[in-house]
Amino acid sequence: xxxxxxxxxxxxxxxxxxxxxxxxxxxxxxxxxxxxxxxxxxxxxxxxxxxxxxxxxxxxxxxxxxxxxxxxxxxxxxxxxxxxxxxxxxxxxxxxxxxxxxxxxxxxxxxxxxxxxxxxxxxxxx
Amino acid sequence: xxxxxxxxxxxxxxxxxxxxxxxxxxxxxxxxxxxxxxxxxxxxxxxxxxxxxxxxxxxxxxxxxxxxxxxxxxxxxxxxxxxxxxxxxxxxxxxxxxxxxxxxxxxxxxxxxxxxxxxxxxxxxx
Numbered sequence: 001x002x003x004x005x006x007x008x009x010x011x012x013x014x015x016x017x018x019x020x021x022x023x024x025x026x027x028x029x030x031x032x033x034x035x036x037x038x039x040x041x042x043x044x045x046x047x048x049x050x051x052x053x054x055x056x057x058x059x060x061x062x063x064x065x066x067x068x069x070x071x072x073x074x075x076x077x078x079x080x081x082x083x084x085x086x087x088x089x090x091x092x093x094x095x096x097x098x099x100x101x102x103x104x105x106x107x108x109x110x111x112x113x114x115x116x117x118x119x120x121x122x123x124x125x126x
Numbered sequence: 127x128x129x130x131x132x133x134x135x136x137x138x139x140x141x142x143x144x145x146x147x148x149x150x151x152x153x154x155x156x157x158x159x160x161x162x163x164x165x166x167x168x169x170x171x172x173x174x175x176x177x178x179x180x181x182x183x184x185x186x187x188x189x190x191x192x193x194x195x196x197x198x199x200x201x202x203x204x205x206x207x208x209x210x211x212x213x214x215x216x217x218x219x220x221x222x223x224x225x226x227x228x229x230x231x232x233x234x235x236x237x238x239x240x241x242x243x244x245x246x247x248x249x250x251x252x
Contacts, residue, residue, distance in 0.1 A: 004156065005156055006156075006157075006181075009135055009192070009194070011229070014230060020228070020229075021228075021229045024211055027211050028196065028208055030130065030248030052177075052179070064229050066135070066191070066192040068192060070155065082154055085150055101154070102146070102147075103137070103140070103146075103150060103151070104139070104190030105190050124156075
């Protein structure tokens with residue numbers, strides 16, 4: 001048995017100006033940037049309410065897009081579940097698994113992000 | 127004065143199989159499809175909790191992607207606010223305004239979608 005659910009969305013911005021991209025998206029959505037030094041220089045977290053989805057701006061080298069993250073307590077089991085649904089594995093990046101949906105969108109399977117993960121995630125038989 | 131905030135995300139699926147796309151994304155995210163006849167044959171709403179973002183699967187003719195919607199009680203004032211932040215207007219579709227962020231992603235400015243819009247949206251001076 002493992003758990004998963006929608007963690008949130010990453011706003012992928014092509015180019016080197018992550019501060020400019022973060023300023024635009026923070027102002028557009030009326031969200032502050034989460035205070036403190038970013039854990040990774042290529043990411044900025046927008047400070048959503050605890051009951052809202054996780055939102056990040058990421059600096060990328062591919063064309064700009066938006067992708068979603070699925071959070072799980074067992075990345076391998078969740079990747080296998082998603083493969084059975086028709087997704088395909090692209091590869092691991094650091095701790096997360098990049099996948100592609102049968103409908104074409106790339107998305108990531110990541111470790112739990114939100115504080116209410118255990119209480120509100122879906123349970124799946126392995 | 128007008129209000130706006132993040133309404134949610136639309137999973138744009140290229141092709142004609144909206145039922146297949148909806149099945150995959152509903153199962154992947156552990157969400158049921160909102161019961162009842164869809165208001166528009168090109169959209170299916172995933173049944174997120176009232177305190178979560180609005181999520182839809184849309185059948186599109188352009189390449190698959192994910193885009194976000196900003197909900198507002200004044201589409202013209204919100205589009206002008208976003209233009210001042212650097213976005214550009216692509217055009218109106220039915221009741222919503224399609225825009226492009228300075229970072230390249232398309233997004234839409236739509237009428238209020240979520241029941242707690244009035245209580246939780248940001249207020250902006252016009």
